[in-house]
Amino acid sequence: DAGVIQSPRHEVTEMGQEVTLRCKPISGHNSLFWYRQTMMRGLELLIYFNNNVPIDDSGMPEDRFSAKMPNASFSTLKIQPSEPRDSAVYFCASSLSAARAQHFGDGTRLSIL
Amino acid sequence: TQLLEQSPQFLSIQEGENLTVYCNSSSVFSSLQWYRQEPGEGPVLLVTVVTGGEVKKLKRLTFQFGDARKDSSLHITAAQPGDTGLYLCAGAYSGAGSYQLTFGKGTKLSVIP
Numbered sequence: 001d002a003g004v005i006q007s008p009r010h011e012v013t014e015m016g017q018e019v020t021l022r023c024k025p026i027s028g029h030n031s032l033f034w035y036r037q038t039m040m041r042g043l044e045l046l047i048y049f050n051n052n053v054p055i056d057d058s059g060m061p062e063d064r065f066s067a068k069m070p071n072a073s074f075s076t077l078k079i080q081p082s083e084p085r086d087s088a089v090y091f092c093a094s095s096l097s098a099a100r101a102q103h104f105g106d107g108t109r110l111s112i113l
Numbered sequence: 114t115q116l117l118e119q120s121p122q123f124l125s126i127q128e129g130e131n132l133t134v135y136c137n138s139s140s141v142f143s144s145l146q147w148y149r150q151e152p153g154e155g156p157v158l159l160v161t162v163v164t165g166g167e168v169k170k171l172k173r174l175t176f177q178f179g180d181a182r183k184d185s186s187l188h189i190t191a192a193q194p195g196d197t198g199l200y201l202c203a204g205a206y207s208g209a210g211s212y213q214l215t216f217g218k219g220t221k222l223s224v225i226p
Contacts, residue, residue, distance in 0.1 A: 004155070042218035043156075043201065056213075091155050101146065102214065104155030 002026070004105035006092050012111045018080040021108045024073055025094030033102060034067055034077050035091040043091070049075065050098060082112045117204050119217035127225050129191050134220040136185045136202035143205045145185050146214065147176055150199040192224045 005024040013019060025032050034046040047057045052069045060067070064083070069075040079086055089109050093102040118137045126132055136145070144163045148156035160169050162178035162185060169176045173196075175188040189196055199221050203214040 043203075043216040045213065048213075093155070101158045101161060104157070106154050 004092055004094050004103055006090075006105035006108050008108060009106065010109045010111075012113065013082060014113050015083055016081045017112075018078065019082045019086075019110060019112075021077040021090050021092075021110070023075045023077070023092030023105060025075070025092070026103055027073065029094035029096055029103070030072070031095045031098050031100075031102075032069060032075050033093040033095075034075070035093065035104075037089045037091060037107070046077070046090075048098075082110075084112045086110065087112050117202065117215050117217040119200075119202060119220050121220060122218070123221050123223075125223040125225065126192055128194060131188065131190050132192055132222070133186055133188045134200055134222070136187075136204075136217055138183050138204060138206075140183065140206055142182050142185075145178060145182075145205070146203045147185070147187055148201040148203060150201060150219070151197075156199075156201055189222075192222075194224045194226050197222055197224050 004026055007022045011019060030051050032049040035043050036046055037043045044059055046059045047067045048055050049069045052072055065079055067077045087110055089107045091104050091107045093104045095102045120135050124132060144161055146161045147159045149159055150156040160171060160176045162169060162176055165180045165182045167178040173190045177186045185202060199219045201216055201219045203216045205214055
């Protein structure tokens with residue numbers, strides 16, 4: 001069975017550029033989560049979607065960050081403009097329902113120069 | 114903001130040794146999950162504990178949930194190099210949104226052959 005698929009796996013870009021991260025959740029899962037992981041802060045929840053609707057975006061650090069889920073099989077996390085402090089590993093996770101176990105993708109390692 | 118502390122932060126042991134890592138909070142969890150994360154991959158769920166005092170075993174791994182549901186431990190017997198990784202605990206807190214998991218920063222375990 002295909003797990004959560006994220007792309008790209010690695011992204012290196014200069015500050016000020018737009019960055020788009022992509023996620024395909026596991027088919028049939030109706031909850032989707034975007035996380036950011038750094039050494040200093042660990043795993044932090046950025047935004048949570050349920051049935052394609054954003055429920056909680058309180059973790060989104062700034063207006064430079066936005067996320068969409070146009071359908072049940074695709075979500076994007078966009079950073080515009082990017083800054084060096086956005087460098088981190090970004091994970092997408094999905095689950096059957098909000099309170100169930102979360103299945104993580106392998107992440108996108110983002111480096112902003 | 115709920116805080117979830119994991120200890121130790123780093124642990125390096127010889128193959129065959131036993132070890133215990135801890136996860137503590139000042140607040141009560143409604144449930145707690147343990148994940149293992151290997152380099153370049155996303156966290157993978159190991160176990161979920163729900164009931165105070167609960168003990169679950171997964172081969173050489175033993176998970177215990179504190180009676181008061183504020184702490185948990187993971188004990189590994191006869192550690193193997195394949196156990197190397199970052200062990201994360203994640204708690205769902207009573208009163209928080211059912212989707213919300215607060216992650217600890219993890220214990221980075223290295224098992225030396």
